[in-house]
Amino acid sequence: MSTIYRKSPVPRYHQLKEILRERIRSGEWQPGDLIPSERELSETYHISRMTARQALTDLVNEGIFYREQGRGTFVTRHKITQQLMRLTGFTEDISARGQQPSTKVLSAEMRPADDLTATRLRIEPGTPVFSLQRLRLADAEPLAIESSQLHFKGCERLLQENLEEQSLYHVIEAKYGFPLMEAEQELEAGLAGEEEAKLLAIPAGSAVLFTRRTTYTERNEPIEYAKSIYCGAKYTFYAHLRRDQLFA
Amino acid sequence: MSTIYRKSPVPRYHQLKEILRERIRSGEWQPGDLIPSERELSETYHISRMTARQALTDLVNEGIFYREQGRGTFVTRHKITQQLMRLTGFTEDISARGQQPSTKVLSAEMRPADDLTATRLRIEPGTPVFSLQRLRLADAEPLAIESSQLHFKGCERLLQENLEEQSLYHVIEAKYGFPLMEAEQELEAGLAGEEEAKLLAIPAGSAVLFTRRTTYTERNEPIEYAKSIYCGAKYTFYAHLRRDQLFA
DNA sequence: GTCAGTATGTTGTATAGACCATATGGTATC
DNA sequence: GATACCATATGGTCTATACAACATACTGAC
Known part of the structure; x- marks a missing residue:
């Protein structure tokens, strides 16, 4: 999956989240890496910047990315964080x-x-x-x-x-x-x-x-x-x- | 504090968050209570709905409110949650x-x-x-x-x-x-x-x-x-x- | 070389508006 | 009484746009 469907029942920002997660899972992006800017993502996937931003905000809240104003958005350095606090049986x-x-x-x-x-x-x-x-x-x-x-x-x-x-x-x-x-x-x-x-x-x-x-x-x-x-x-x-x- | 300043250095959604938190602290809103809708808040405080929504989203992520589509936004029932996961010395x-x-x-x-x-x-x-x-x-x-x-x-x-x-x-x-x-x-x-x-x-x-x-x-x-x-x-x-x- | 300014790119904040999906209560129908 | 429908209010998603705040690299003056 690398395009976002406009008529899909699953919201566009959900689709983007899944794409971004996949790009981490696949190893394309490593901890500490700078990911594309919000504007760039919005152009790449043909969605508005605010929609791309919503996906990023969610992933930041989940501890997968962190943002630095004026610099960009990065993959969280410590991998463990992503595993922490998961509700698991x-x-x-x-x-x-x-x-x-x-x-x-x-x-x-x-x-x-x-x-x-x-x-x-x-x-x-x-x-x-x-x-x-x-x-x-x-x-x-x-x-x-x-x-x-x-x-x-x-x-x-x-x-x-x-x-x-x-x-x-x-x-x-x-x-x-x-x-x-x-x-x-x-x-x-x-x-x-x-x-x-x-x-x-x-x-x-x-x-x-x-x-x-x-x-x-x-x-x-x-x-x-x-x-x-x-x-x-x-x-x-x-x-x-x-x-x-x-x-x- | 019950109005939102447009020229303040602190963002409007931050101001709204503080106002909402205060209305919980003061006891005005109890756990389980329905709080005003996003549209109502935006009219009351003369901000756009999206700005009000951003404040609510933050507080939902902090576990203070929860939302139900079609019903409204509510104060989280279990008070403990609000204390959980705080980083404290x-x-x-x-x-x-x-x-x-x-x-x-x-x-x-x-x-x-x-x-x-x-x-x-x-x-x-x-x-x-x-x-x-x-x-x-x-x-x-x-x-x-x-x-x-x-x-x-x-x-x-x-x-x-x-x-x-x-x-x-x-x-x-x-x-x-x-x-x-x-x-x-x-x-x-x-x-x-x-x-x-x-x-x-x-x-x-x-x-x-x-x-x-x-x-x-x-x-x-x-x-x-x-x-x-x-x-x-x-x-x-x-x-x-x-x-x-x-x-x- | 050093420093100040500038241009550019990034995230942060904010608006107005549109339409969708869901929940609820009332209304009409049977 | 039960059911189906509809109106309405709510949160959910999405767009397009604008400007602010901050970081960085480059440029030019000294």
């Missing part, structure tokens, strides 16, 4: 690291939501939610225990899904049509209890990372509340922080 | 939680950068950097050990600063004119070693959170590489994850 996560993810479902059932879950999912306590406990492994080595509570229209159908062979997030997005958008996650260091240690095959008292995550759909509706326990020695979490928001 | 962090931050400087000196530091700061190994070790306390209780390496033009002047009474980030931004923009941070769970445990006044083998952070200025230049050890029991880290970046 365990399966995608481990695959990305070149390891083989696998899953053992410990339990899967509908059960009434407890208070914390209800608060996080913005539902009434006692509402039936799909509750899933899984042991997550990388290269057959236990890495984490995940306990997920899900609530959405038709979530009881998840009981019939094979969740050892396919990614939960993939199922939710592809089969049930709830595109995931963002998540809030809390992390805390702790020590492994006896039960957890047994499942993770580590000594009790080892360092572990507790995480609690609320996942939201495109519609900004909470769909999952998950508590996980990660082996401290085998897992590192990355975050990308930005300064300034509501309060300066 | 320890001082600001603890103050925000209503505790009294304090600092004990363990050492402060110029020293040659080691390999890891040099890589992170994009300088040659051996370049002199300002090296700072601090014990951070909240309400007089030890909470973390921070080891920072800083490199920028004139960083040796930091030797003369009183860094127990003022925030390092504040000094860098206000006195040295390097506005901080973003940071990359890694987190890992671990166990406290003997020395660390002693400083933190916890038993050796307690759960701790190791963090490594590279901080960047507005210019996208790395200025600080910091390694910290946080008391696991007393510290929770929040993150806000987003789906989709370069690779979909």
